[in-house]
Amino acid sequence: MIGKILGMFSNDIGVDLGTANTLVFVRGKGIVLTEPSIVAVDKAQNKVLAIGKEAKEMVGKTPEHIQIIRPLKDGVIADFDTTQAMLKYFIQKVHNNFPLVKLINPRPRIIIGVPSGITTVEKRAVIDAARQAGAREVYLIAEPMAAAIGAGLPIEQPGGNMIVDIGGGTSEIAVISLSGLVISNSIRIAGDEMNEAIINHLKRNYHILIGEQTAENIKINLGSAVESERDSKTMEIRGRDMAGMPRSITITGKDIREALEDVIIQIVNAVKSTLEKTPPELAADIVERGIVLAGGGSLIYGLDKRLRNETNLPVVYCDDPLTAVARGIGKALQNIELIKRVSFR
Missing domain, CATH: 3.30.420.40 (ATPase, nucleotide binding domain)
Structure with missing residues (x-):
């Protein structure tokens, strides 16, 4: 008792x-x-100042002696x-x-x-x-x-369950059966690389520098993995030009789709590679059950459609992919x- x-x-x-x-x-x-997995440290005193949400509010706004650290990289x-x-x-x-x-x-x-x-x-x-x-x-x-357990997949049964979990640092692709990873593929290409691709694209093509939080906001509002009505959507952003002066520009959804294309291709190719290595009997189950998407990075607009077109398989999101x-x-x-x-x- x-x-x-x-x-x-x-x-x-x-x-x-x-x-x-x-x-x-x-x-x-x-x-x-x-x-947020972020820590703010006072370098002069070697002291932690803030962790999590409080530290994220400081990103891009700190004096020289305060360092913002992301203690995890690529998961x-x-x-x-x-x-x-x-x-x-x-x-x-x-x-x-x-x-x-x-x-x-x-x-x-x-x-x-x-x-x-x-x-x-x-x-x-x-x-x-x-x-x-x-x-x-x-x-x-x-x-x-x-992610497969959280998505409610029958992982303990003898059958192929394919999960694609795209987080901030890694994209995890796996085929699961009998409570084990039969085939798994972990690539260090995910949400953070999408943000970096947006930053580099705007720097290269518009000669404007933006921070991580701005890039994340752009990704959420304009990002896409397929051609769609989002291509014509516009957004005004503010940053710093190469001369160091504040500047604002207007970008389109097409700009951001093109910026993200290389990252999307790498994720799609990783899914295809995993499918190619899947035993035939489990592959037959996946044809019937499809691919399940999880993780915040998977929420990029149209990714399910892109994977469906590339693999000819059903692709669905699990409930609440973020958690x-x-x-x-x-x-x-x-x-x-x-x-x-x-x-x-």
Whole structure:
């Protein structure tokens, strides 16, 4: 009975540790935190000033001694100490919101979503960062597996389930059957590269410099993977010209579609390559079931249509693509046997 009561207040945590955003799922509570994966550091004092939303508000607006750090690059840890500080902050923030949970079990079990192509060294860095941040036990789960679970795909059955999870740092393509990744392809081309492509296109063709947040806004409002009515849509943007003076220009949807084309082609080719390596019996299942899209990067306008045209397969979005990985990790938290089957160390 005591164990059952403690279980009700378990603070087992699932973390979608993304390049752009980190989502935290608490068992029995759902997704309780969504914050940008950004840290602001005072270089002069070697001190963390802000993390998450507060740090994002500072992007592009800081004096020289304040550095804005994205501690994850392409889905993996690029700055160990900053990642550890960020994880510790998010765990502490969750504990502060649920003080009774912290009192009963202050060192949680943590499951973290990571790219399927992560190296052994990168795995160890994630595990060490989580332990230093306060975890008593750490499991890693491949992001496409978590996305498939979150999308409600029947991953435990003998049949082909294809998931394409496009995040900020990586695009994860996988065919899953019997709780395992039969074929997986992780490319470090995703939402961040789309933003970079927009920045470079405007610099090259319009001689104007813009920041990441402006590029993200342009991508959301004008970005497209196919020719459509969006091509004629216009948007006024402000930036800095090559002489260093403020300047505004008007761009079209066609401009941005052309800017994104190289990135879209690489993602489409990765999907095709994965399909080519899929065993025939599982490929037959995919013809029937289609491809499921997840992740914020997949929401670029017309990507489902582009993939449908390129592969001749059904392509559908899962419910709430932005939270698919976090929700999948959350489902795994409910079932320790499932955790053991789908996780890797």
